[in-house]
């Protein structure tokens with residue numbers, strides 16, 4: 001009996017220790033200005049939205065073309081729900097997918113000018129599934145130091161040796177490629193770096209990979225629907241899809257839907273279908289989500305105005321930032337950043353904007369090394385929204 005009581009006390013005590021440990025760690029994060037909070041919308045995604053009961057101008061979303069709440073996508077999703085229901089019920093290999101999944105893959109392959117494509121449940125799932133499928137134990141991966149976290153995790157999950165090359169530094173990459181002659185090589189890069197907005201030097205990466213016999217894997221999450229008339233970064237540079245190039249992209253950003261794809265040669269896609277664990281062991285996306293992605297590509301192909309307006313807005317915002325003394329350092333895309341120099345100043349700028357009803361979040365370590373306010377501009381921002389952001393920034 002006494003022993004039992006003693007044991008319960010011990011269990012209780014251990015539980016308390018664990019709890020205070022989390023509390024301490026959270027306090028530390030808060031003190032360092034690194035504690036994050038989930039912000040929930042009370043309205044649809046768009047240039048103006050409602051968070052926790054207040055109206056904000058929204059400069060935070062990756063919904064570059066404003067398709068996330070587009071009536072045509074809502075309608076396509078509703079129709080698909082009517083026909084196929086909502087849940088998919090199983091993985092693709094077990095009959096979870098429907099004819100819409102196949103259709104989306106055909107359309108995506110045609111759009112990317114590849115033989116085939118495979119739909120993944122998210123960009124995160126694609127990178128953590130495909131990279132290990134491509135890079136086996138005997139292989140080596142070369143990954144840009146600023147690649148997206150999902151690429152980093154994909155590299156970690158693979159059993160290959162990983163070399164990190166300096167950001168967009170082709171000399172550094174070539175040196176590493178030279179040292180690894182005779183091995184199976186995979187070079188991985190973001191096309192548009194998500195937190196900086198700069199574009200990877202794809203023509204140089206293309207020549208290096210061809211010269212050294214490496215497979216090139218491009219994460220086009222922020223290029224798809226934005227660059228190259230919406231066809232992505234390869235199209236932007238006029239590079240044709242080669243059998244040794246894989247283009248990954250998402251339906252969740254410019255295309256306003258959800259999920260991701262990998263487009264490549266048929267053999268490569270078949271290999272991934274048979275080996276990629278995040279594909280094999282996860283339930284297929286619901287039909288309404290797939291229908292929305294199909295509709296988004298359809299709109300993108302038909303409505304050139306969507307892209308024209310995106311780039312016009314981007315030019316206006318970049319010009320406005322320059323006019324008030326924010327040097328536009330690197331970005332060539334709708335992702336623009338302001339880097340006040342310290343974490344405190346970045347947080348204080350972001351909080352100032354928040355108080356004035358503008359949402360442009362502070363991006364901080366460990367997401368990035370140098371804290372910044374990340375501003376994304378979209379097709380559906382009005383000129384008055386952009387002017388309002390610039391006027392408010394001037395007052396800071």
Ligand SMILES: *Cc1c(COP(=O)(O)O)cnc(C)c1O
Nearest residue numbers: 122123124148150194221250252
């Ligand atoms: C957003 C993003 C992903 C992840 O895509 P999700 O569909 O949101 O999971 C992958 N890579 C890059 C570069 C991204 O920006």
